[in-house]
Amino acid sequence: KQFLENGNAVKGIFTTDGEVHNGDYVILASGAWTPAFLPELQDRMRASGHPVYMFQPRDPSPFRGEVFPGWSSDISKTGWYGFPAQADGIVKVANHGKGLTVDPTDEYDVPEAFYPKLQEFLTDHLPGLIDAPITGTRVCFYCDTWDGDFYICQHPDRPGLVVAAGGSGHGFKFAPVLGGIIADVTEGKENPYAHRFRCREKGVERVEAARSRKKI
Template sequence: MQPLAKNSFNPAAGLDSASADINKIMRLSYGTEIDYQRLAYEAGEIWKSWNKQIELGTNNLPAGLEKEDKLWYSTGMLRMSATEDYGEFELRTLENMQKEGLREMQYMCDNPEDILRARSRGWGQKLDPLDKKKRLGYNTAVLDSTAGFVAADKACHWVWHLCQRAGVHFVQDPTRGKVTQIVDDGDKVIGIKTADGLEHHSDMVIVACGGWTPTLIPEVRSLLETTAGSVATIHIDEVTMPHLWQKYAPENMPVLTWGMKEGKGVYMLPRTKEGVIKFGYRATKWTNYDTVGDGQRISVPKTAHVTDKKESNIPKKSLNSIKEFISINTPDLLPLEFSATKLCWYTDSIDNSFVIDHVPNKPGMFVCSGGSGHGFKFLPILGREIVPILEGRGQDTVYGKMWRWREDKALTLGNKRNGLQEGEGGPRVLAKQDMASPRDWRVNSEASRL
């Protein structure tokens, strides 16, 4: 367990947690998945209230958080097509936004009525911030004014602070805080064992361990797999690059996604106050197979700082896809170089939905996992839905049904399996990839013109 709170959850301090990141996208658009859309909208209201609490200094802010800090940034999100056509997912999303009374907050960037409405509401400058209509002849995109991003590191620090005030005790120590084994007495789970050799007994063990969940719970391996998205950053300087500094500021630039349903799978977030622009590639979710404690080979995290086998590079396929995004969409960044890359480890479920339930045939064990790369936005509200499930009175709620334990064979007929069927023989294994190192960090390379 890393000393996250000691370092204010700042990833620059050498922290590898997927959640302790500089920022995460906050989107409400979920296509036909209307229940996730509703939950995201409710979560958004809590994010806004947390901004207000921090601004007012409520609950005596912890060291590392200031009244000027924000968790939620209402920048909007521009969902850009990689072609001149709108994808089916985008059209279904707009239909559901209409049903939910949110269509007025969505703006099709080539629809004259939507353009006029966006301009009248102060969103006009974010319809085409990359000047794509002039440069490419089309701007097939939807601006979602309900979306934006959250400062993930500060959000983790804020929630840690709230939990401490509520009486939660954290053990953030590389030995005392590292779980090595789930302990049972033959009939039920009774606790955990930590790396210092001590056992800690409890009435219920709740496993919410991100990418390490399948390692600790073998039973969940048919439902969850540890995978990595790819992240690269570019640093811009306020003094020497004033135009770029202004252009990519959150007040001027929305979150950008590009070709998500066309196999491109790249996103970009506005610059931070330190001048960091973050890009992500999620079209291919990488796996890393290794032998774990029970002798099985499964995918486990391989990070830059914490794991025994370390990795700070990303596959060239990921980096080249990001370069392609920059070449087409943000060509003014072509003269620059990437400042860092990293793999961001999640747990993907077979159907991209959470797995939150009591583990079958394991009394005393409860699992919360399967964020599938879209879970962080629900940080303020997941507990409201989890507690009834944990207490045995929420299994028949909307989310209790969505997140309950499901058997893999029930999802093999026409439903997603999210690549879990590939195993170590699949094409996404990191050991099979050509990895990009700092010598590949020039943005304006041949790869950017692929």
């Protein structure tokens, strides 16, 4: 809900159930909600939304994992990627691109503007899904930094607050190692990656090699 503060120092949190939780450090790992909690970082990170589609092919066998692995299709140019059919036959197709600026406290439907590009991609690359019913859609939220790198540091102006943000759509791949980096930063220990992910001012925008920056 909000921080428990003494001047600029963060000493704990208030939760929505009315409880107070005290601590030497508070680690804010709130994903797309980070810019809302820390408005002073909104020039360095933004909440973005990206389309996800769920297809139900009439015959899911060509899309099972043993013959249809997880994939990305020249993702730096198209943004499209997906996963094989699950036990229920659902095939996921999504876009890892520039996305839309969103407020994660709101609910979003996938904009119709994405659909023609999806159909164009399926026609060229996955014609077996063109006539498959779309059984669901959702908007996947990211916390994007301007350079695509994580933002893991002790807040320079708010002692006791550690920021762990900036997943930028690829944080899940690094989950096994991020915890150790965050712990070292919190405890003030040396870590070979801490400098790269430090608190930093916005610089020249960099383009992630595995991400499309085309507007849809």
